[in-house]
Amino acid sequence: MSTDNTDRVGIIRGRRVRRGAVVLLAGVVAGLLALTGCVGGAVGSGPGGTTLHLVGFAVPAEANKAAQEAWAKTPEGAGVTWEQSYGASGDQSRAVVNGLKADYVNFSLEGDVTRLVDAGLVDPSWKDGPTKGIVSDSVVVLAVAPGNPKKITGWADLIKPGVRIVTPNPASSGSARWNVLAAYQQVISAGGTEAEAEDYLRKFFGNVVALPGSGRDATTAFLQGTADVLISYENEAILARQSGETFDYLVPDDTLKIENPGAVLKDADPKARAYLDFVLSPEGQQAFAGKGFRPVVEGVAVGEVAGANDPANPFPPPLRLFTINDDLGGWKSVNEKFFADQTGLVPRIQAETDRQK
Structure with missing residues (x-):
């Protein structure tokens, strides 16, 4: 299995990185496998369902994982597995243009989605919705x-x-x-x-x-x-x-x-649109908020957020x-x-x- 474009994911997950410590390759690989699996390896429910390909920038990997787990409990998300690639936003956007398989993209900048629009991979109407294509704030x-x-x-x-x-x-x-x-x-x-x-x-x-x-x-x-x-x-x-x-x-x-966009590709499996709709629902935004993102829609029950300066008032x-x-x-x-x-x-x-x- 290739680990291209996932080397930036999970480096601080699965093992504690201390000041002055050397990040050992074995620890990095273990963190990667625990978080998203290798590129080309499916992550999610069992066989027989739909496989969706997510390409994104590294930062929201844990938030997407939380949203995917919540979505898997719904009828539309049941049985979906994921093949995912995370890395620097611009690099990931260019990789999709160059042929990296993607159904759903989650980038740092609007311009990284615009690159896909210009390449004919994403419809120009991708940001016509209420959130203007934004799936997370910070x-x-x-x-x-x-x-x-x-x-x-x-x-x-x-x-x-x-x-x-x-x-x-x-x-x-x-x-x-x-x-x-x-x-x-x-x-x-x-x-x-x-x-x-x-x-x-x-x-x-x-x-x-x-x-x-x-x-x-x-x-x-x-x-x-x-x-x-x-x-x-x-x-x-x-x-x-x-x-x-x-x-x-x-x-x-x-x-x-900070406003991070998400978009579905033109030739994506229809389930990718269902996932994007879920991410923009109060339940999906609650999953993102639990990992430190500010909600982009109203009516989200944020609750306490561990790791925030004030967990009871995290944002x-x-x-x-x-x-x-x-x-x-x-x-x-x-x-x-x-x-x-x-x-x-x-x-x-x-x-x-x-x-x-």
């Missing part, structure tokens, strides 16, 4: 070592001398792009100019000590003690703490709303929450301004600061 948070030894309280502290940052690489990771946009927009939100926001990003990247390929890889690097602060999804921090990791995280006063509203569409002009504008090859602000700053990998 916010950008700052994770710090236990006790917060560097006394990090917000964005301003990240550019101080000696603060070591780990964040995924924007070239491959969707979560990295959310992180960088949050770092930029918090300057604007506080009344700063674009020039000041650009200067902040330059200092920010100057303090980056690692740019792993995905959000999950970044979490692993942080847990191994390579940095003082991890820029992350709130749900990723919560899930790591559910897995027994000991670190603190804080929701900055100014942060960005406090930030003081100022900005969005891609309302504050940054939408993804088309964002991609051109920030991430276009050679000309985008972020690739340019990465080159200037020698932080490209």
Whole structure:
């Protein structure tokens, strides 16, 4: 069995990753098999049912697993098995375009679904529903070592001398792009100019000590003690703490709303649409909330969420929450301004600061 594109899944599941520890290959493989099985291997109910292929970015793997288990108890989900591939969002999107089998995709960025629309694999109407194609929400948070030894309280502290940052690489990771946009927009939100926001990003990247390929890889690097602060999804921090990791995280006063899309491919088995409908139901969103994601629909009984700073109130509203569409002009504008090859602000700053990998 191949393990392509699953090497980023389950690294902090199934074995405890301690600071300074070396992640042993055997432990990684065990975690992968426990979580999703190998690519090409079915996971789910017994033989005789439908097999669905899910391709996604690494971060929501546990949430999808919880939703699949809940869906399996319904008449539509009974008997469905899963073959799944998880990795960095952009890499996964390109893999589907290049022939990786998928019925349902769950990516970090809208643009990774748009790539499939442009390739004729997903219908252009994929985001016409009430949630505009979004299946999970989160916010950008700052994770710090236990006790917060560097006394990090917000964005301003990240550019101080000696603060070591780990964040995924924007070239491959969707979560990295959310992180960088949050770092930029918090300057604007506080009344700063674009020039000041650009200067902040330059200092920010100057303090980056690692740019792993995905959000999950970044979490692993942080847990191994390579940095003082991890820029992350709130749900990723919560899930790591559910897995027994000991670190603190804080929701900055100014942060960005993360909106992750899901879509069904044109030639998908009809059961894939039924799964997407379930994910967007209150019961499906409850499964996602249990793994640290903020619900995207009304009427979800969240309950207590283990791993959150306050399990009884796991998703406090930030003081100022900005969005891609309302504050940054939408993804088309964002991609051109920030991430276009050679000309985008972020690739340019990465080159200037020698932080490209």
